[in-house]
Amino acid sequence: MAYLVYMTEPVSRLLQLLSLLQVHRDWPGTELAARLEVSDRTVRRDVERLRSLGYRVSATPGSTGGYRLDAGSELPPLLFDDDQAVALAIALETSLLTGSGIDEAAVRALTTLRQVLPGRLRHRLDGMAVTAIPGRPGDGRRPVVSPDLLLELSAVVRDRRVLRADYGEAGSEIGRHRGEPHGLVAASGRWYLLAWDLDKADWRILRVDRLTPRPPHGAHFAPRPIPGGSVQAFVSARFKGAISEDRWPCEGSAILELPAREVRPFAGDGTVDQVGADRCRLHAGSWSWIGLAASLLRFDAEISEVEPPELVEALGVLAGRAARARGVAP
Known part of the structure; x- marks a missing residue:
């Protein structure tokens, strides 16, 4: 059975010791004592306390020995x-x-x-209120956002107060933002704030990692109707390149000469229907017809029965570009 322990000051040294031991190496007692600014005897006593809580701390005697945290068979108390x-x-x-x-x-x-x-x-x-948007692919980069910043933004959303903040990336021009925050959004490892920009009189989706609040914040405001009906619907639509409806502006389908099981793992938010032993129809969407056509060409397979005509035309455009890249007149 595991226990959750919130750290108070008298036992915070245990957390520091545990953090050091979690680095998988042998720690000489003298080095731990120096890191923690305590005596060797105190280190030995703290190690025994960790063992009594269920942590498996092994000790190797001698000048080359030290302490090491081993994997345990049970989950010990967690310290935060x-x-x-x-x-x-x-x-x-x-x-x-x-x-x-x-x-x-x-x-x-x-x-x-x-x-x-x-x-x-x-x-x-x-007061922490978050809207999560699943299924949107990320780019692998996850900017660091402090919990304090998330809590502050969540508070201004909850209290319906005008947010005053600086906005922009480090090394670029920083602008002032004054807006009515309506929702805090988590999507693919990034945080966003949906706000009505009072200076531009329009909705904006702001990257939280580029926001620096400048309290005190402004007056209370009455919430505005959000296009699409909710924070999630509006932000999802904007991520797809649509104005307010949570759907791709360009949607189409095609037959791929591949079994459905080989297409589904790469279909994103599209749907795949089996239409034969080695054939399937992929229904998908994108922010543009060219983008949708390019997504079909990712599959190493023949393509047929393409719908609608706009998607057929986009495939022709890409075919022409590919021919010119090869030095062949289309």
């Missing part, structure tokens, strides 16, 4: 500081919205975490 506890709560809340199949376990874990948090952290997390 403020930042780790907030980050874990945010991750659990986000997981509830992504259709990951762990909803029940995540709810129980989040309930357990809230029960042991001190009031100051529980109050900060109570």
